Amino acid sequence: MASIDIQDIRKSYGAVQVLHGVDLNIRDGEFIVLVGPSGCGKSTLLRMIAGLEEVTGGDIAIAGKRVNDLAPKDRDIAMVFQSYALYPHMSVAENMSYSLRLRKTPRERIQSAVSAAASKLGLDPLLERRPKALSGGQRQRVAMGRAIVRQPKAFLFDEPLSNLDARLREQMRAEIKKLHGDLGATSIYVTHDQIEAMTLADRIVAMHGGVVQQVGSPLDLYDRPANLFVAGFIGSPGMNFLSAHYVPGENGASVRLGDGTLIALPQKYTLAADEPVTVGIRPEHVELSDADGTGVDAGVELIEPTGFGTILHLTHHGLPFKVFTVDRTHLNAGPAVKVSFPPGHLHLFDGEGDRVTS
Numbered sequence: 001m002a003s004i005d006i007q008d009i010r011k012s013y014g015a016v017q018v019l020h021g022v023d024l025n026i027r028d029g030e031f032i033v034l035v036g037p038s039g040c041g042k043s044t045l046l047r048m049i050a051g052l053e054e055v056t057g058g059d060i061a062i063a064g065k066r067v068n069d070l071a072p073k074d075r076d077i078a079m080v081f082q083s084y085a086l087y088p089h090m091s092v093a094e095n096m097s098y099s100l101r102l103r104k105t106p107r108e109r110i111q112s113a114v115s116a117a118a119s120k121l122g123l124d125p126l127l128e129r130r131p132k133a134l135s136g137g138q139r140q141r142v143a144m145g146r147a148i149v150r151q152p153k154a155f156l157f158d159e160p161l162s163n164l165d166a167r168l169r170e171q172m173r174a175e176i177k178k179l180h181g182d183l184g185a186t187s188i189y190v191t192h193d194q195i196e197a198m199t200l201a202d203r204i205v206a207m208h209g210g211v212v213q214q215v216g217s218p219l220d221l222y223d224r225p226a227n228l229f230v231a232g233f234i235g236s237p238g239m240n241f242l243s244a245h246y247v248p249g250e251n252g253a254s255v256r257l258g259d260g261t262l263i264a265l266p267q268k269y270t271l272a273a274d275e276p277v278t279v280g281i282r283p284e285h286v287e288l289s290d291a292d293g294t295g296v297d298a299g300v301e302l303i304e305p306t307g308f309g310t311i312l313h314l315t316h317h318g319l320p321f322k323v324f325t326v327d328r329t330h331l332n333a334g335p336a337v338k339v340s341f342p343p344g345h346l347h348l349f350d351g352e353g354d355r356v357t358s
């Protein structure tokens with residue numbers, strides 16, 4: 001196991017810069033998830049750590065040793081890909097033992113490593129099969145087994161569950177988390193799936209446009225997103241954003257929506273009167289009541305029952321927003337409801353899209 005230190009890492013393909021200076025210190029044993037939309041540079045960063053892409057600028061150190069110019073095989077890390085990358089002509093056991101055989105590891109050591117990994121992953125009955133006789137989930141387990149037997153300093157995962165159906169993804173996600181709990185190995189996991197990021201990570205690194213937007217625990221990112229991008233990316237259904245202007249007010253600060261509606265804020269902020277801001281509130285934090293209740297008027301556009309809860313698509317003076325509720329009485333909401341925005345759940349972002357904290 002090892003720490004991984006990334007300092008001012010930059011990557012360009014010709015004139016196109018895709019990583020703009022990434023700094024990240026990963027602790028020994030930590031599970032880090034790189035998350036972001038397609039094209040944000042997360043796979044490129046992972047591949048640079050693995051040694052599969054050249055570093056344009058900056059430094060990468062594994063266990064305190066600079067590895068920029070070290071070949072992938074000399075970095076002592078194992079990579080698990082979306083495509084599994086298994087050898088079709090080898091059995092499961094041969095696939096798992098391949099790297100150890102290359103290293104001329106003694107036969108008994110190979111056997112005990114393969115059998116320990118196989119039993120951890122439930123692969124014992126499949127050891128003699130070829131990959132083509134396995135399901136997608138079983139193949140991904142073999143790919144993980146192959147990584148485990150090497151006892152690498154770190155595991156790198158590149159969207160390993162993308163090819164699996166939703167139920168299997170959920171199951172494998174839990175298995176990966178349990179495996180990390182057992183092995184305690186430093187892991188970096190790339191995904192565009194925010195649920196995977198939230199459930200697996202000790203810390204999430206949210207990326208956008210080749211720039212790290214925020215690094216923190218899953219709940220840090222959920223509770224205190226650093227900017228509009230993170231606020232919108234983490235959480236499902238996504239956070240509602242309302243354009244507004246800041247009103248300092250004598251009896252506490254508020255924001256004024258376009259139609260003049262005032263929404264109370266939890267505190268005063270160091271913003272100028274009338275400064276344009278964006279207010280964010282998660283669908284699960286909006287409070288709903290009947291049309292004759294208290295709050296702001298909203299029209300009901302669409303009701304989506306999910307079983308666990310209900311998503312209501314609402315509008316307030318043409319402004320669309322969503323509410324999520326587990327209260328089934330709202331399944332039959334009429335054409336109009338009232339909503340209120342609890343001040344403690346509001347997020348405020350300035351004109352640049354950055355979180356306003358004080």
Ligand SMILES: Nc1ncnc2c1ncn2[C@@H]1O[C@H](COP(=O)(O)OP(=O)(O)OP(=O)(O)O)[C@@H](O)[C@H]1O
Nearest residue numbers: 013016018036037038039040041042043044045192
């Ligand atoms: N070999 C290459 N040559 C030129 N541009 C590249 C190359 N590889 C990646 N890119 C570009 O670099 C950017 C980052 O790509 P990268 O694969 O790291 O994104 P990603 O966040 O992992 O996306 P995805 O989830 O789609 O894999 C993209 O704009 C991509 O087009």
